[in-house]
Amino acid sequence: xxxxxxxxxxxxxxxxxxxxxxxxxxxxxxxxxxxxxxxxxxxxxxxxxxxxxxxxxxxxxxxxxxxxxxxxxxxxxxxxxxxxxxxxxxxxxxxxxxxxxxxxxxxxxxxxxxx
Amino acid sequence: xxxxxxxxxxxxxxxxxxxxxxxxxxxxxxxxxxxxxxxxxxxxxxxxxxxxxxxxxxxxxxxxxxxxxxxxxxxxxxxxxxxxxxxxxxxxxxxxxxxxxxxxxxxxxxxxxxxxxx
Numbered sequence: 458x459x460x461x462x463x464x465x466x467x468x469x470x471x472x473x474x475x476x477x478x479x480x481x482x483x484x485x486x487x488x489x490x491x492x493x494x495x496x497x498x499x500x501x502x503x504x505x506x507x508x509x510x511x512x513x514x515x516x517x518x519x520x521x522x523x524x525x526x527x528x529x530x531x532x533x534x535x536x537x538x539x540x541x542x543x544x545x546x547x548x549x550x551x552x553x554x555x556x557x558x559x560x561x562x563x564x565x566x567x568x569x570x571x572x
Numbered sequence: 573x574x575x576x577x578x579x580x581x582x583x584x585x586x587x588x589x590x591x592x593x594x595x596x597x598x599x600x601x602x603x604x605x606x607x608x609x610x611x612x613x614x615x616x617x618x619x620x621x622x623x624x625x626x627x628x629x630x631x632x633x634x635x636x637x638x639x640x641x642x643x644x645x646x647x648x649x650x651x652x653x654x655x656x657x658x659x660x661x662x663x664x665x666x667x668x669x670x671x672x673x674x675x676x677x678x679x680x681x682x683x684x685x686x687x688x689x690x
Contacts, residue, residue: 459615466613493681500578500665500681501616546616559606560667560679562616 460484461549463563471571476534478566480547483528487549491560492521492532495544504545505532537570544568575599576668578682585656586690593651593685595666600678602668605649607641610663610684622649646670656689663687 462481470476480490488509493501507514507521507530514521520533534541544565552558575598585591595605604623608616620636622628622643630636638660640652649668653660665684671677 461615498581498663498684498686500576500667500683502681503679559618559621561618562608564615565613 459564460487461547461561461563463545463547463566465566466564467567467569469569469571470537472539473536476532476537476541476568476570478532478534478545478547478568480530480532480563481528482530482549484549484551484561485528486551487561488552489550489558490521490523490530491548491550492519493546493548493562494541495546495565497544501546534568537568539570539572542568542570574672574678574680576602576666576680576682578666578685580685581683582686582688584688584690587657588655590652590654591656591687593653593664593666593687595649595651595668595682597647597668597670597680600668600670600672601646602649602670603646604669605643606667606669607639607649607651608665608667610665616665619651653687656687658689661687661689 491506492504495501505516505519523530544567546565547563548560550558550560577596579594607619619634620628620630622641628641643649667681669679
């Protein structure tokens, strides 16, 4: 039972344009959503997060949007840079704050930013 | 800050042997550690959650006798793959959750361990 899904396994965009990565979830009990970036043979690194009481969070080039009614979130990267090329995972957890609640990961989207 | 060291990064072993992977939090106390497994081009699958000093909680479908997890201290958790088979070959990643001395929460991933069973 995949509670967090990323339906696009890959995405290719031109440098300078916007990258939009999508994520859907099924469990309405999730309280917190996170995006991670992962390079091959490395662990994920945290990018940005959003709590379920908000609909937008912005950090530099990265913005996450949450649509609770649709159980959908998206990560926008603008402008996209070649160094952004990596696999992006969305993740969800129950419980606000704290770091000890387990994360459920999506299936990942491979982003390729073309120079 | 928030550094998690995972060792070894790569290990090759023969079928039937056991392999131990270590996960250490270097600059904070990790009350909880998570172990994930990633199959090629697949998601990170949570295997188990371990709290310092207590038994690990395994996710459904994960054999606890196969994947032994120990979290004996606030800075170290180990995953032992017992009697390894080729189908155990995978990328294993740990993450450590806890608090800095400042009180700030932290969750950081290790760099992962590539296990190949021949």
